[in-house]
Amino acid sequence: MKTFLPALAAIGLALGTAGAADKVKVVSFSTILTEIAEQVGGGAVNVISLVGPGVDPHEYQPTPGDLKQLAGARLILASGKHIEHYLDKLQASAGGDAVLVKVGDLMPSLKMTAEENSNTVVEDPHWWNSVPNVERATKIVRDALITVAPSDKDVFTTNAAAYLTKLAALNQWIKQEVALLPRDKRELVTSHDAFQYFARDYGFKIYAIEGISTEQEASTKQVNDLIDTIKKAGVKAVFLEDTLNPKVSTEITRETGAKIGGTLYADGLGVGADSYDAMQRHNVTTIVEALK
Amino acid sequence: MVAVLLALLVPLRSFTVAKNAPVVMPAAATTAESRVHLQIVSTAAPFTFSVSHLGKVVWQGESPTSPVEKDVNLPIPKEGIDLAVDAKWPAGGTAAVKLSVTRGDEEPVAQTLWGDGAASDVLTFH
Numbered sequence: 053m054k055t056f057l058p059a060l061a062a063i064g065l066a067l068g069t070a071g072a073a074d075k076v077k078v079v080s081f082s083t084i085l086t087e088i089a090e091q092v093g094g095g096a097v098n099v100i101s102l103v104g105p106g107v108d109p110h111e112y113q114p115t116p117g118d119l120k121q122l123a124g125a126r127l128i129l130a131s132g133k134h135i136e137h138y139l140d141k142l143q144a145s146a147g148g149d150a151v152l153v154k155v156g157d158l159m160p161s162l163k164m165t166a167e168e169n170s171n172t173v174v175e176d177p178h179w180w181n182s183v184p185n186v187e188r189a190t191k192i193v194r195d196a197l198i199t200v201a202p203s204d205k206d207v208f209t210t211n212a213a214a215y216l217t218k219l220a221a222l223n224q225w226i227k228q229e230v231a232l233l234p235r236d237k238r239e240l241v242t243s244h245d246a247f248q249y250f251a252r253d254y255g256f257k258i259y260a261i262e263g264i265s266t267e268q269e270a271s272t273k274q275v276n277d278l279i280d281t282i283k284k285a286g287v288k289a290v291f292l293e294d295t296l297n298p299k300v301s302t303e304i305t306r307e308t309g310a311k312i313g314g315t316l317y318a319d320g321l322g323v324g325a326d327s328y329d330a331m332q333r334h335n336v337t338t339i340v341e342a343l344k
Numbered sequence: 345m346v347a348v349l350l351a352l353l354v355p356l357r358s359f360t361v362a363k364n365a366p367v368v369m370p371a372a373a374t375t376a377e378s379r380v381h382l383q384i385v386s387t388a389a390p391f392t393f394s395v396s397h398l399g400k401v402v403w404q405g406e407s408p409t410s411p412v413e414k415d416v417n418l419p420i421p422k423e424g425i426d427l428a429v430d431a432k433w434p435a436g437g438t439a440a441v442k443l444s445v446t447r448g449d450e451e452p453v454a455q456t457l458w459g460d461g462a463a464s465d466v467l468t469f470h
Contacts, residue, residue, distance in 0.1 A: 227466040231428050232399045235468075236375060236421035255423065255468065 076201045078127045081136055082109065083320035084180040085129040085155060087328050088193045091215040096204040097197065100125070106322040108295040109135055114142055125150040126200045129193065132156035133177035153196045159188045162248050164263075180320065182249035183223040186328060190215055222329055229336050230254045233343050240339065241282060241290040241310065243301055246318035250335075259287065261300050275300060282308045289313030289342040294322040313342030375419035381446040386410040386431065388439040395443065396428040420447060424470035429457055436461040445469045 075098040080086040086101040093099065102118045103109050109131065122128065125148065130136050132154030143152050161175035179185040194212035198205045230238070238256040240247055245260035259281055262270050270278075282290075282304065290305050292298045292315045305312055316338060317331045325331035382403060384393055393412070394404035402416050418425060431441040438460050446452040455467040 224465070227426075228428060231396075231426040231466045234375070234398060234419070234421060235423035235425060238423075255426075 076127065076197065076204070077125045078129060078197075079122055079125040079150070080129045081112075081139070082129065082131045082155075082180070083107075084186065084328055085131065085189065085193065087321070088186070088190050088215070089127075089129060089197070092190060092194050092208055092212045093197055094207055094211045096201065096207050103320070105320070105326065106295060107320075109319050112136075114138055122148065122150065124148070127196055128152045129196070130154045131177060131180070132158075133161060133175045133179065135177040151196060151200055153192065155189050155192050158192050159185055162252065164245065164248070166263075176245075176248050178246040178318070179249055180328075181247050181318070182253050183219055183226065183332065184253060185249060187216055187219050187223075190219065218329065222332055226254065226332060226336050229340050232340055237288075237343055239285060239287045239343070241278070241287055241301075241304070242316065242318065243291070243293040243296045243298075244318065246293070247316075259285075261304070262296075270300060275304065279304055279307045282310055291316045291339070291342070293318045294324075295319060311342070314338035375421040377417040377419045378447060379415060380418045380420065381413065381415050381444075381452075383411055383413045383444040383446075383452070384431075385442045385444070386433075386439065387441075388433045388435060388437065390435075391431055391433045391439070391441070393429070393431045393441065396430075397425060402427075420469075424468055426466050426468050428464075428466050430462075430464045431457065431459065432462045433459075439463075443467060 076093065076096060078089045078093065078097050078099045080089055080099055080101050081103050083101065083103060083105050086099055089097060089099045100121050102114065102121060103112050119142065122142070128143065128150045130139050130152065133156040135156075139152070139154070143150075156177060156179045159179060161179075163173045164176050166172035166174045179189070190212055194208050197208045235255050238254070239259065240251065240256050241259045242261070244262035245258065247256070247258050250256065251258045259278055261275065261278060287308070287310055289312070290301050290308075290310050291313045292301050294315055294317050302312065304310070316335045317325045321327065321331055325334050382395060386393075386407075387410075389410045390406065390408045391410070392404075392406045394401050396402060397418055402418065403414050405412065427443065427445070429441065429443055431439075433439045438458065440456055440458045441463065442454050442456045444452040444454040453469050455469070457463045457465050457467065
């Protein structure tokens with residue numbers, strides 16, 4: 053037994069099951085990135101999530117308590133594409149030597165018209181609603197973890213490969229499910245414009261009540277125009293979002309005769325969708341059932 | 345007196361509450377079916393295959409040789425169609441199937457699917 057215990061400890065080290073103090077501290081500003089960091093980092097990382105499930109990342113503002121959490125972090129993961137307006141200021145005030153990775157900035161963007169100025173083009177920040185983008189994000193997080201903790205490279209590489217296999221299976225499942233809908237019936241009316249990457253990947257057309265941010269409400273004219281469009285197109289269902297007020301969506305269904313198709317998770321994990329896989333399966337099942 | 349007031353309430357309410365005319369959704373336009381020629385070329389034979397559209401199998405079979413062909417009726421909207429394709433090669437190994445879709449006199453549109461012993465994917469044709 054005396055010789056067995058050191059052997060067990062050696063195995064533990066080899067598997068990357070470091071003690072809390074030895075773990076790589078990662079701070080995340082996205083529920084999706086939190087999951088990726090946990091899946092890829094495994095026992096070698098300690099992930100602190102500052103934006104929790106069900107929190108609207110467009111509205112989130114860091115608190116003094118959040119700033120304290122950044123102390124000792126070796127890696128800070130942000131969604132990027134300008135969704136975290138506070139990030140540069142926050143990193144400066146937090147100090148430290150943490151590596152900041154704006155994951156979304158390292159992948160191609162869909163361009164959209166700014167809500168406040170139709171002459172301005174902005175990047176769509178909702179990259180996570182595309183499984184291929186989450187696959188890209190997984191590789192970015194893997195490489196970032198290897199940069200800050202190169203001794204755990206094998207652990208991160210193996211875990212990332214396993215997570216990528218799960219994502220590939222999820223993407224395949226989505227394609228099979230969406231294939232049950234004729235391509236000319238793939239029309240989504242959503243509370244805000246968060247599903248353009250999903251639409252690009254799976255052949256949907258989006259009619260959004262609000263723009264790409266949830267901070268600015270739709271004007272009466274925008275809502276009336278949307279009602280006309282929905283009537284003309286014969287769209288079957290309007291979808292709510294877990295973090296937004298359903299008032300306008302409900303009014304639109306009353307005016308158009310479309311039904312409420314269900315509630316979607318647009319901006320990350322939420323109550324009832326505690327993993328990326330669960331979030332996507334919920335969204336796709338809800339959409340397909342409502343539009344079939 | 346109370347009964348009279350109650351009797352009055354119902355007609356009065358009908359004047360004060362807005363009545364929404366029932367909204368009639370426009371009937372969803374259905375795309376007419378058209379004759380479509382399907383061809384599957386496999387790099388290995390024998391092989392089994394199935395082609396599904398909207399969850400229904402439109403063509404399946406087992407063939408000792410390649411290619412195989414069939415005419416089917418499918419609705420193809422301007423947005424295109426998704427066809428779910430499954431193929432299996434009992435001999436195993438890496439192989440591929442190419443599905444070609446030809447509508448009327450148009451040029452064929454083809455997509456290829458690779459697999460190791462089996463392959464399965466949703467292919468989009470515009």
